[in-house]
Every structure is written in C-alpha cells, then in structure tokens.
Amino acid sequence: EDVDDVEDVNDEEEDIGSDYGDDDDMNVDGFDEEDEDESEGSDKDAPEIDDFSPGKYVRKPPSESDASDASDKSNTSDIYPLNDEAMEDYIVDNQMNASSQDGGTVDNKADIDETNLYDDLDNTAIDISKHEVQQQLSNLHNITIEPIVKAKDADVESTQQQQQQQQQVVEEVVELISSDDDNNESKAKEEPKKSIVQESNNYDDVSYYAAGQHVVIVLRHPIRLYFWGKFFVKVLFGNVCVLGHTLMTNQNYDMYSPRGSGKLYFETLPSEEQFNPMSLFTILASTQLNAFNTEQVATSVQEHDVVLYLQNINSSLMNYIRFLNVNPKPFPIAQRTMPATEHTYNISLQTFFYKAEECLSGVNIGENWYDLAHHIFSTDDNAKILVCGGKGVGKSTFNRFLLNSQVQTLPVIYVDLDVGQPEFGLPGTVSASMIDEPVFGPAYTHTHTTFLHMKFIRHIDVMKNTALYLNTVKDLINTLRKEYDDYPWIINTMGFVKGFGDGLNIAVIKIAKPTFVIQFHDIDARNNFDCCMSPETVMHYKSQSLGITITDERIHFHHMLIVSETQGIKKTYDSKYNRDLKVISYFANIFVDNKFYLTDYRPKEAKLSSLKIWTVDSLAPNLIASSLNTNMVALCNVRNDLKVKKACGLQILTHNITTGLNCLGFGIVRGVSKEVIYLLTPLTLEELSNVNCIANCSQTLPLNMLTIISPNVRGHAPFVTMGRNRPVTANVPKRNFYQQRAQANRSANR
Known part of the structure; x- marks a missing residue:
C-alpha cells in the first residue's frame, strides 16, 4: 500500500479549505487529507441476468468539583504497551x-x-x-x-x-x-x-493496552475521552455513557465519529454494582491481552473506573468509501506511527483520542438535555416529540440523544420528514422506522434499506410542490396513528425557516399533532423562525396558500425553547456531500467480499411495458427510456387506478400526482435495451416482485460510482462520456448545466 504520512494533528482544527458545510451535525473539525489505499479490481466474467416479475434516566455530566478531583491525579503521558x-x-x-x-x-x-x-x-x-x-x-x-x-x-x-x-x-x-x-x-x-x-494513583487518567490487533482502555472516573475514528466497543467493567446512552456490559456497539461532525466522547458514570476487582482477571481472559498487562489492568482499576475493549471496524461501507476515494476523507487512514503530539493515535484502530482539555470540536450536549429527556419520557410513555429549527443548530444531534436515551426501555418510531437530510432514509423521501438500538454517528453510518413506511416525492426542494409534500406527510402520519400510536415518536423536520418556513412548519405541527414541540434558537437570526412555535401561535397563525387545506382545530402540546449549542461553530461540509454519502451507504449493501465494481454484479431485469414510469420532466416519450440509463431510480408500488398515458410502449404516470408514491427501495439502472430494464439494487427478488412503478430521482449518483470500472471493461465506463475533463451523464445537476451554458455563451460572444 502506498500511504502518505498523516499531517500533524495540531493542524486538525484548521479549516480544510473546502466550501463544505454540515447542515445538521453539531460541531466540526478539519484535518489534512490522507492518501487512499489502492484497491484492486475483480477479474470476473460478464455478469448473468436475474429475472423478476412486476429513558432510562442518564446522569448529568460530572460537576466541576468532580473534574477538579480528577485533575489531582497524576497527569503523565499516555502509555503504550511495553515491547x-x-x-x-x-x-x-x-x-x-x-x-x-x-x-x-x-x-x-x-x-x-x-x-x-x-x-x-x-x-x-x-x-x-x-x-x-x-x-x-x-x-x-x-x-x-x-x-x-x-x-x-x-x-x-x-x-x-x-x-x-x-x-x-x-x-x-x-x-x-x-x-x-x-x-x-x-x-x-x-x-x-x-x-x-x-x-493506584500512579496511573494516568487514561491508559491504553495492546490486545493483539485490539485495544483495552482504562478510564479513571470522572473523565471524558473524545475520539475521531471508528471502531467496535465493548464495556468490560464499569458504567460509561455515549451520546445519551449508557452502554451495556459485554455488548458490541458501532462507534463512528468522522470529520465534519462533533467528536463523540466516552463519559464515565458512577457504578452501582459492588466493586470486585478480582473479577477482572476472568473478564480480561476473554480478550487478547497478554498476562502481564492483564495483571496491570486488574490491579489498577478503582471503584467507578471503566474498562473498554475496542476493535477495528472493517465494514463494507467503510471499505467502499475508501475505494471511491471520497474527499474529504471522513476517517483517519494512516498505517504508520504518528509523530509525538498531545493527542493519542492508535494504529490498530486508526483513531485519535483526546482528553477534554485537548479537544476543541467535540459534540456539545446541553446540560438540560438529560433533564429534558427524563421529563418527557417519564411523564408520557407514548410522547410524540417534534423537533424544529434552522440548519446546523443541532437538531440531528438532539434527535439522536433523545433516541439513545429511550431505546434502553422501549423502541422508538422515528418519523423522518426532512427530504433533504433524512436520518435513516434517502433524499427525496419521507419515512418512518422503528429503532430499537442506539445510533452513534452521522446519518450515512446507519442508512436503512427497509422501513415501516416510505413515501417518495422526488424533489428535495419542497417549495416546488408544497401540496405534494404536505399531503404525503398527512398520509404518512395518518397511517402511523392507526398502526403505531402506542409507541413514542421522534419527528424530524426540515431546516427551512425563512420565507414559507414558518407556515410550512406550522402546517406540519397541525398535521402531526405532537405532544411536545422542541424549538431550537440560534444566536444567528438567519437560523431562526420568525415566530415562536407555541400553541397560541400555531392556533392563530394565518398561513399563506400552501396548496392544501388544514383545519384550524385547537392543538394542545408542550412548547420548549432550547438555545443551540453550536453557536459560533464553523461548518465544513455542504448538503450535497452528505447526500452523496447517504447514497453510497445505501448501495454499499449490494457488495460482497469487498468487490466494489458495479459491472461485476448480476443485475435484475424487468420489461418496461409492465412498469409504470414517473419521469422528472415532460420528456418526449421516445427519450424516457434513455433518460433512465445509469441513473438512480425509486422502486415503488402504486395503485392500479392511477391515471397513466401510453406512448412508445410505455405506461407514463401523469404529473398531477397529489401524494407521494409508496417506495420499497432504490436501484441503479445498468442499461435499457429492447424494452428491458436492468437494475442493481439491494432489494431481494421477493421484494422486487411487488414493484410496479419506477420513478426517476432528482438525486444523482456520485460520479466515482460510475467512472471507477472493472478491469474487465474496455474503454470508458458505460453511458458515461468525458467532456471538459469531467464525466457527464444523462442527469446533469441544473446548477452545473446553467454554469456551463453561461460559459459557452460568453465564449461565443467573444
């Protein structure tokens, strides 16, 4: 492998020099880029074709007095295992x-x-x-x-x-x-x-021990340990909390703390169990820790200390992100020992660790969040919580905190109404998922492929058709009320606050009828609604025409205003970058054995004449099939009574659809030939048998997914041409199209 040295970590807080800006995650950091590993291709024959027919209460962080007690301990440098x-x-x-x-x-x-x-x-x-x-x-x-x-x-x-x-x-x-x-x-x-x-006072607040390719970490209570990286973690001893969730002993958890998001941290909590250090000998025997370090750990642990067992994550998603050479790279990838810094870098885990005084961009959890979560779920077991606010104020982090604090006792219905930056779904959809385990990381690290319900509306800009969006939200909420009203809900909304933002959010509140409305307030007025989302305001607000009639019935809910914890924090990732990672994470479920060339996998096929088609624009019928090539499509199941127009052997849905389509999943069109469409999708043949409609998406595939091809393919990637030193597909983003047209006009005028 050809891997360059990682830049000095002291530069990691500096701006990486890109225009990217994270919309929903709380705090950010920047690091210099590292080179990716070279990935080898797969030498497979041409693929064959398959055919398918149409709260528990979490304690508050340690007080200042506890922190001062912790500072009395010796503050020696981080120790590594002895050779x-x-x-x-x-x-x-x-x-x-x-x-x-x-x-x-x-x-x-x-x-x-x-x-x-x-x-x-x-x-x-x-x-x-x-x-x-x-x-x-x-x-x-x-x-x-x-x-x-x-x-x-x-x-x-x-x-x-x-x-x-x-x-x-x-x-x-x-x-x-x-x-x-x-x-x-x-x-x-x-x-x-x-x-x-x-x-045991001669030991550091944090101690690291090598256990084969894994790592054992001892945390001296009370302490917070921040990290930038990814790994599996298992608690061997003690109590520790991450993002509102107290980790269970001897249970594996996936931890993702990438660049562009606030660094997650472990926080030790007092243990209620009887202190028995001798039991650590038996517990540590299940790890790969050698006997010398086993004794050192077992004899140094105090009451309320925590022992963690960390293993490297080698998932298909992480390997696929590296294969595509996504920039900026979200995780460290250095394979060599780092130079001496005030931070701790572990080669086996490819992760940086920071103490609280070293970390300037950790995730900020409000001091009142613990009390708020405890109050909500202790007073109402079936609470319906709607969280609203502008972009980048911390809604997503707060939603994950609420979710993590509740899944310890009862599954939660997560209602995703943000079509631009969904938590579990894909862009252009509203969805509902039942979550029964905590989430640690940004949205693309836990993208789902199956949902309770998912509706496809195509556009991520709801102002293009507000009636379609609100009618879709109404249908989804009504369905969930009938089936899952006995569960707590967390309702994620968009960060659209200006213009029609007030009226749109109030309309969503009237439709969803939540029991709690939590509104984020930011120091930057551009990220705030023009009005307070109190019950009185919602009742008397006269919204402008949104293309849908909503009854002005009185709604009773508790309104809470929270000050954003991200004030003054600079953003580094833009929305498109996050949406591309969502698409990558969804289609990573196709790949097996780290073979990442799309041309190496067997597509499924179906006759176009048996499928209804919902196109992006009013294209000529003879161009519709060609417009699907190499693009991402939604795989839907629609009613048979929907009005269609037949042309060129195709069934084309009319554009006056009033509600979103029932979406089963997504696919990549590998080709259209002789009225047959070829698809790559993570859906099974059984699931595909329920598909009777395909819809073109406004979300484009990341270019690297198309241009990186197998060595078995000669020439350029299929259906991709090279122009102006960049690939151009059938679906070009409008902004780039207008820029190219303006440049061409200027050249012609000269």
Whole structure:
C-alpha cells in the first residue's frame, strides 16, 4: 500500500479549505487529507441476468468539583504497551527490588511496584511468574505478587493455556486471602489495611493496552475521552455513557465519529454494582491481552473506573468509501506511527483520542438535555416529540440523544420528514422506522434499506410542490396513528425557516399533532423562525396558500425553547456531500467480499411495458427510456387506478400526482435495451416482485460510482462520456448545466 504520512494533528482544527458545510451535525473539525489505499479490481466474467416479475434516566455530566478531583491525579503521558525487551527489563527490576528487601517484606511504600496486589498482607511472597503458587503461609500480612506471566512465556503459550492458568491463579489467590486466621484479624486492627484503590494513583487518567490487533482502555472516573475514528466497543467493567446512552456490559456497539461532525466522547458514570476487582482477571481472559498487562489492568482499576475493549471496524461501507476515494476523507487512514503530539493515535484502530482539555470540536450536549429527556419520557410513555429549527443548530444531534436515551426501555418510531437530510432514509423521501438500538454517528453510518413506511416525492426542494409534500406527510402520519400510536415518536423536520418556513412548519405541527414541540434558537437570526412555535401561535397563525387545506382545530402540546449549542461553530461540509454519502451507504449493501465494481454484479431485469414510469420532466416519450440509463431510480408500488398515458410502449404516470408514491427501495439502472430494464439494487427478488412503478430521482449518483470500472471493461465506463475533463451523464445537476451554458455563451460572444 502506498500511504502518505498523516499531517500533524495540531493542524486538525484548521479549516480544510473546502466550501463544505454540515447542515445538521453539531460541531466540526478539519484535518489534512490522507492518501487512499489502492484497491484492486475483480477479474470476473460478464455478469448473468436475474429475472423478476412486476429513558432510562442518564446522569448529568460530572460537576466541576468532580473534574477538579480528577485533575489531582497524576497527569503523565499516555502509555503504550511495553515491547518484549522493555518488559523483560521491567520484570528483572521488579525482582531485584523485591529481593533487596529483608525477607521479601516491603518497608517503604514508595518502592511498591504497580504489580503488587496487597502490601498489607504478611511477609510471604507468592511467586506466580509461571502460574504456580510456590508457597502458602498462614501469616498473610505482606504478600508481593510478581507479574502473572513473563512476556516471553505469554507469547509462547497458547491462548487456552493462558486462560486456564490465569483462572488457577485467581482461585489460589482468593483461597489464600480467605484462609486468613484470627491472628491476622487482630493484627489488622492494630495496623489498618491499605486498599488497592489507594495504591493506584500512579496511573494516568487514561491508559491504553495492546490486545493483539485490539485495544483495552482504562478510564479513571470522572473523565471524558473524545475520539475521531471508528471502531467496535465493548464495556468490560464499569458504567460509561455515549451520546445519551449508557452502554451495556459485554455488548458490541458501532462507534463512528468522522470529520465534519462533533467528536463523540466516552463519559464515565458512577457504578452501582459492588466493586470486585478480582473479577477482572476472568473478564480480561476473554480478550487478547497478554498476562502481564492483564495483571496491570486488574490491579489498577478503582471503584467507578471503566474498562473498554475496542476493535477495528472493517465494514463494507467503510471499505467502499475508501475505494471511491471520497474527499474529504471522513476517517483517519494512516498505517504508520504518528509523530509525538498531545493527542493519542492508535494504529490498530486508526483513531485519535483526546482528553477534554485537548479537544476543541467535540459534540456539545446541553446540560438540560438529560433533564429534558427524563421529563418527557417519564411523564408520557407514548410522547410524540417534534423537533424544529434552522440548519446546523443541532437538531440531528438532539434527535439522536433523545433516541439513545429511550431505546434502553422501549423502541422508538422515528418519523423522518426532512427530504433533504433524512436520518435513516434517502433524499427525496419521507419515512418512518422503528429503532430499537442506539445510533452513534452521522446519518450515512446507519442508512436503512427497509422501513415501516416510505413515501417518495422526488424533489428535495419542497417549495416546488408544497401540496405534494404536505399531503404525503398527512398520509404518512395518518397511517402511523392507526398502526403505531402506542409507541413514542421522534419527528424530524426540515431546516427551512425563512420565507414559507414558518407556515410550512406550522402546517406540519397541525398535521402531526405532537405532544411536545422542541424549538431550537440560534444566536444567528438567519437560523431562526420568525415566530415562536407555541400553541397560541400555531392556533392563530394565518398561513399563506400552501396548496392544501388544514383545519384550524385547537392543538394542545408542550412548547420548549432550547438555545443551540453550536453557536459560533464553523461548518465544513455542504448538503450535497452528505447526500452523496447517504447514497453510497445505501448501495454499499449490494457488495460482497469487498468487490466494489458495479459491472461485476448480476443485475435484475424487468420489461418496461409492465412498469409504470414517473419521469422528472415532460420528456418526449421516445427519450424516457434513455433518460433512465445509469441513473438512480425509486422502486415503488402504486395503485392500479392511477391515471397513466401510453406512448412508445410505455405506461407514463401523469404529473398531477397529489401524494407521494409508496417506495420499497432504490436501484441503479445498468442499461435499457429492447424494452428491458436492468437494475442493481439491494432489494431481494421477493421484494422486487411487488414493484410496479419506477420513478426517476432528482438525486444523482456520485460520479466515482460510475467512472471507477472493472478491469474487465474496455474503454470508458458505460453511458458515461468525458467532456471538459469531467464525466457527464444523462442527469446533469441544473446548477452545473446553467454554469456551463453561461460559459459557452460568453465564449461565443467573444
């Protein structure tokens, strides 16, 4: 692999120099770009053709007093696992220190090594360097325990032998401690014991340990650890919270904290379980942590500390994003050791870690969000929560926070009414999904392929047809009221606040009839509605003509105004970049075995004459089939009584559709030949059997999906021509078209 060094991380807070701006995620950061890995193609024969017929309450963040207590701990640099040579030196030094004392007794507390478990037991030494207890005495005042196993022994022995020997050590140590007699108890009264907690102050607030290709992290409570990267995480010990959700022990979670979004963070919480550090030996035996580090972790953990087990994510989506060479690159990709900085970079995870004082662009969670979520879900189990506000004020982050705080007790119906930046659906749709697990990351990291209901309206600009949008919202809400009224809802709305924004949002409130309306207020007046969305305002507001009649019935709901936590934060990603990533994440479900060439996959086919077609514009009938080539289409199921116009052997839907089409999914048209259409889609043949209509999308495919072709294809990509040093397809964005036409006119006038 040809990979360049990552730029110094101190530059990561600087603007990356692009015009991109994230619309909904809270805080942003910028990093210099890294080179991508070269991906090899697949040498497969031409694809064959398939045929298908038509709250739990989360505690608040630690107080300032807690933070000051945490600052009293030693603030040494982040430690990395010792290599074999350094580990041998450590063991030899430890043995010399132990032998220099009289009879193995430690007289000076400063000389106690971190590998000692109990300095208050009797003058005996348990040599377990080879997993054997050499001597057992009844007088247990001072026992010095050497490392469980030397590094070289641990590397030679198998994982199964390590686990058995570690378990034997645990049982024998516990037996020794439990066999203490009455004389030891009387001596303990004269000389009080020192607990393990008191001997662990020499450890950093955050400690990192290599466990094969994985990492074990120990967090000293209270602390926040921010990160930029992606990984699987499992909680081995303690309580920790991420974005409003308390992680369950021994359960894997996907964590995505990319560039362009506020960095997520782990926050330790007080543990309500009885503190039992000896149990960590058994827990850590299931990891790839060597025996030396196992003892170091187990003997240093204090009450309320947290132990995390992190593994690298190697998903099809992440590999596909790298394959397409998406710029700016959302995640770190460096394969080599980073230069020394105040941050911590882990090569195995390809992730940066930051303490709170080092991170300037972390996700901001309001102090009142915890109380607000607890109040809402404790007072109304079936709360219908509508969140509104301008672009970039933090609606999406707040929605994820609400969702994460509630899914611990009950699934949530997520109603996505934002056609431009949907959370789980694709652009140009309104949808509803049942969510029963937390989400950690921006929208493109958890795009769904199946929904409770999804309606396709095509345009992401609702002002082109407000009646179509509002009628679609009305149909969706009415359907959900009949089927899922017993569940809590979170209703995501658009960031359209000026012009018709007030009237449009009030119309949505009247249709949805929420029980709570949460309105975000930003310091920038351009991101705010012109009026307050209170019940009185909604009742008496006289909206301009929106193409739909809405009854002015009285609506009762609780209105809450929240100050945006993103004030003064600079945006780095634009909406188109986020929409392209949504499309990429949806079609990444097609690929298997990291083979990412579209031409290597078998398309499905159907006769055009058996499908109704809803086109973008009033094209001539003989051009409609050609306009579908290499474009993204919605796969829908419509009523048979919809009016159609027949021309050139096609059934063309009229353009006066009053409500959105029932959408089952999306596909990429690989070609149209002899009245047969060829599609690539993540939908199964069974799902495709319900499709009786296809609709052209206003959202275009990212160009790299079309231009990066298999080595088996000769020449240029199918249906893509090269002009002005850039690819041009049948569906050119209007803005680019007008720019090209204006440039051509200026050239002609010269």
